[in-house]
Amino acid sequence: MIDERFGPYGGRYVPETLMPALAELAAAWEAVRDDADYRMELAELLRDYAGRPTPLYLARRLSEAAGRPVWLKREDLLHTGAHKLNNALGQCLLARRMGKRRIIAETGAGQHGVATATACALLDLECVVYMGEEDMRRQRPNVERMGLLGATVAPVAAGTRTLKEATSEAIRDWTTNVATTHYVIGSTVGPAPYPALVRDLQRVIGDEARAQLLERTGRLPDRVIACVGGGSNAIGTFTAFTGDAGVELIGVEAAGEGLDSGRHGAPLTAGGRPGVLHGSLSAVLQDADGQIAEAHSISAGLDYPGSGPEHAHLRDTGRARYEAVSDADALAAFAHTARLEGIIPALESSHAIAWTLANPGGELDLVCLSGRGDKDLAEALERLGD
Amino acid sequence: MTEVAAPAGAERISSAFADRAGRAALMPYMMGGFPDLPTSARIAAAYADGGADLVELGIPFSDPLADGPVIAAAGTQALRAGATVDGVLGVCEELAPRVPVVVMCYANLVLAPGPDAFAAALTAAGASGLIVPDLPLEEASGVLEACDAHGVALVLLVAPTTPEERLARIGAQARGFLYTVAVTGTTGERDALDVGGVVARARAHAGVPVAVGFGIGTPEQAAAAAAAGADGVIVGSRLVRAAAEAADPAGAVRDAVAGFAAALSR
Ligand SMILES: Cc1ncc(COP(=O)(O)O)c(C=O)c1O
Numbered sequence: 001m002i003d004e005r006f007g008p009y010g011g012r013y014v015p016e017t018l019m020p021a022l023a024e025l026a027a028a029w030e031a032v033r034d035d036a037d038y039r040m041e042l043a044e045l046l047r048d049y050a051g052r053p054t055p056l057y058l059a060r061r062l063s064e065a066a067g068r069p070v071w072l073k074r075e076d077l078l079h080t081g082a083h084k085l086n087n088a089l090g091q092c093l094l095a096r097r098m099g100k101r102r103i104i105a106e107t108g109a110g111q112h113g114v115a116t117a118t119a120c121a122l123l124d125l126e127c128v129v130y131m132g133e134e135d136m137r138r139q140r141p142n143v144e145r146m147g148l149l150g151a152t153v154a155p156v157a158a159g160t161r162t163l164k165e166a167t168s169e170a171i172r173d174w175t176t177n178v179a180t181t182h183y184v185i186g187s188t189v190g191p192a193p194y195p196a197l198v199r200d201l202q203r204v205i206g207d208e209a210r211a212q213l214l215e216r217t218g219r220l221p222d223r224v225i226a227c228v229g230g231g232s233n234a235i236g237t238f239t240a241f242t243g244d245a246g247v248e249l250i251g252v253e254a255a256g257e258g259l260d261s262g263r264h265g266a267p268l269t270a271g272g273r274p275g276v277l278h279g280s281l282s283a284v285l286q287d288a289d290g291q292i293a294e295a296h297s298i299s300a301g302l303d304y305p306g307s308g309p310e311h312a313h314l315r316d317t318g319r320a321r322y323e324a325v326s327d328a329d330a331l332a333a334f335a336h337t338a339r340l341e342g343i344i345p346a347l348e349s350s351h352a353i354a355w356t357l358a359n360p361g362g363e364l365d366l367v368c369l370s371g372r373g374d375k376d377l378a379e380a381l382e383r384l385g386d
Numbered sequence: 387m388t389e390v391a392a393p394a395g396a397e398r399i400s401s402a403f404a405d406r407a408g409r410a411a412l413m414p415y416m417m418g419g420f421p422d423l424p425t426s427a428r429i430a431a432a433y434a435d436g437g438a439d440l441v442e443l444g445i446p447f448s449d450p451l452a453d454g455p456v457i458a459a460a461g462t463q464a465l466r467a468g469a470t471v472d473g474v475l476g477v478c479e480e481l482a483p484r485v486p487v488v489v490m491c492y493a494n495l496v497l498a499p500g501p502d503a504f505a506a507a508l509t510a511a512g513a514s515g516l517i518v519p520d521l522p523l524e525e526a527s528g529v530l531e532a533c534d535a536h537g538v539a540l541v542l543l544v545a546p547t548t549p550e551e552r553l554a555r556i557g558a559q560a561r562g563f564l565y566t567v568a569v570t571g572t573t574g575e576r577d578a579l580d581v582g583g584v585v586a587r588a589r590a591h592a593g594v595p596v597a598v599g600f601g602i603g604t605p606e607q608a609a610a611a612a613a614a615g616a617d618g619v620i621v622g623s624r625l626v627r628a629a630a631e632a633a634d635p636a637g638a639v640r641d642a643v644a645g646f647a648a649a650l651s652r
Contacts, residue, residue: 013520015452017545176571276494290498292448
């Protein structure tokens with residue numbers, strides 16, 4: 001069975017038109033995920049094409065700054081520069097098996113768009129990526145990469161012109177073209193079976209990291225830390241450790257200009273009534289009527305008012321906890337990591353690093369470095385110059 | 387204590403269909419609070435003046451997944467102009483004495499206050515029914531129960547993609563009427579439309595009237611839907627566009643609604 005609910009969260013709050021396609025997708029995933037041919041095909045691509053396993057790296061100078069060993073899971077070294085490719089490759093292979101040759105995706109930071117465009121080029125699939133105009137501005141290099149890879153980038157001008165609207169537009173496209181099209185959602189959000197499907201494809205991060213750390217140190221981490229936009233790199237990192245009772249799981253959201261400012265992207269940390277956004281019930285930023293609020297983050301990938309339903313459940317059960325890091329602190333960690341380690345992290349991942357640096361506790365931290373920061377240079381340099 | 391007879395909403399809806407004596411009922415859609423609240427109240431009255439048999443009253447939502455560009459933009463504009471759920475229910479309250487009102491809104495607006503409080507507010511505003519386009523049967527039980535308890539008909543939707551077996555399950559739970567989505571896609575006018583198949587399929591599984599919507603933008607298309615056996619015809623984007631484009635929105639929509647009403651009365 002594919003998880004449809006995580007405690008009270010998740011579900012399928014979508015137009016009737018999509019319900020049969022979601023049932024079809026769930027059935028296809030249930031059949032394919034344990035299929036030996038599919039697994040072999042995916043494993044080979046992840047190894048030979050994408051560069052798995054990614055290294056686990058003891059960041060010595062960051063460790064000194066933090067006062068304890070900090071191990072980085074280097075998803076920034078994965079082909080295309082972020083963890084997003086794990087999911088995009090898996091879903092595009094699945095789509096091809098389902099006979100769907102048109103692929104659509106939404107993207108915020110552009111990493112998921114690039115990953116999907118890459119997988120489509122590799123597998124000879126048509127690709128349309130919805131992206132908010134504001135994100136197209138601040139993640140220009142990724143827009144250009146998608147074009148070069150043969151994808152069509154469809155600008156979205158509605159609302160705040162960021163990830164939320166891009167996702168809505170992708171869902172509308174899917175509603176219209178559902179017979180021929182597979183929607184490659186980029187995070188552990190959306191209607192069932194997506195949160196479970198994306199988790200299954202991303203759990204390779206934590207599975208590898210756990211084995212690598214045991215091999216290198218003979219022990220488990222005290223804390224596992226990952227940034228949370230929709231939650232896919234975090235769930236991907238956490239899942240291997242949820243059964244290890246002594247391991248703390250910490251998801252780091254975007255505090256933006258501060259939790260009290262109302263300009264942030266931290267629905268799990270802020271708490272409040274759950275709500276429905278993009279097809280599932282989870283923690284969401286909303287007003288008293290239930291209108292979805294605008295999020296804010298310096299990092300496009302965390303600039304989202306919703307969150308994955310499994311995270312909301314992990315929070316409620318106490319298995320994971322969620323904290324938030326401001327734009328300013330993330331930006332400082334971005335610069336710090338570049339100087340100390342010769343690694344330019346994505347602004348998203350910089351939130352996880354900033355939290356680790358600022359919060360003592362435990363004797364060994366494992367941090368998911370979900371992506372590299374080349375895409376963020378223009379935005380970050382401009383802000384750092386301020 | 388205000389005790390409401392439980393099936394009141396469903397009964398009012400079914401008599402609105404029955405009153406048409408074999409001809410199809412006209413159910414124009416409007417976006418509450420668009421372009422602003424006072425104007426939308428005048429638009430509501432104009433719908434009744436123009437000959438609406440029922441009115442589908444939309445509450446704007448920040449992320450309307452089932453809507454195409456015209457209705458989505460109207461919702462954005464309404465929210466910018468300050469529309470709230472209470473404000474739109476005020477429009478409902480004014481209109482409901484004249485024609486049955488079926489409120490259309492997205493799931494999160496129902497879940498935010500809780501289904502019971504929301505259904506109670508609908509009853510208090512005189513609404514007869516509720517349509518929630520992102521609440522499929524599997525997620526509907528709590529809202530269905532609350533609506534039943536408050537005498538509001540929760541109208542379920544079927545789509546061209548809905549398989550037969552599922553159609554039967556939805557049809558069995560239908561209240562008020564069965565909302566038959568004419569196209570695979572979002573709301574918006576379509577040049578070419580063939581509703582014969584979807585209407586026949588819905589009819590085979592519905593014990594309530596079958597109303598067809600999404601895509602109908604001309605009186606000819608409305609008449610064709612009626613000829614194909616629809617008991618009701620829903621017209622949305624065409625009228626919202628009329629309200630958006632005209633200097634006198636109320637006058638424009640009254641004339642447009644009258645055009646559709648005439649096509650259905652021939
Ligand atoms: C490098 C990187 N990290 C994290 C995220 C946030 O997504 P998620 O929470 O699904 O991992 C993104 C999204 O674009 C990203 O590009």
